Amino acid sequence: MSRGSQFVAGICGLCAEACDACGTECGQHEAEHCQSCAEACRQCAEECRQLAGAAV
Template identity: 55%
Template sequence: MTTTQSRNSQLEACIEACLKCLQDCEFCATTCLDSDMVQMMAACIKACRDCADLCALCARFMSRTSDLHMQLCAVCADACDRCATECAKHDHEHCRRCAESCRRCAESCRQM
């Protein structure tokens, strides 16, 4: 595998991680909003929404190989870490799944 192929593979994997994280964050936020304990879940909802927005933006920047995608990946990794930390505070399955997805995305973004 050439360096260019390896780089493209890494980029594609990171885009996929961002899109998966986006989906899991949106699902987590929506499920939290629909719960009876929505007030208790406010920080989780905010973290998920921030993370989802940054994951979407990051995937778009990488898809067009923007010169800014590496800087955005660093910000996205930070948002993913924050979201994972917040979601890990809750015992809900959707929060657990979101936290795992956020950790994977953060790691992938750091490798960019």
């Protein structure tokens, strides 16, 4: 990001997709550690989306 790479937005967008998928999968399980993982993934996805938007 600091060098202004043309790939940053795409990489951050892909990271957000992966985190969303992980959060969805983990969110389907009732175990506390799965719910904690799902929340962490959702937060990561949001951060990645923000970075992707900043890179554009």
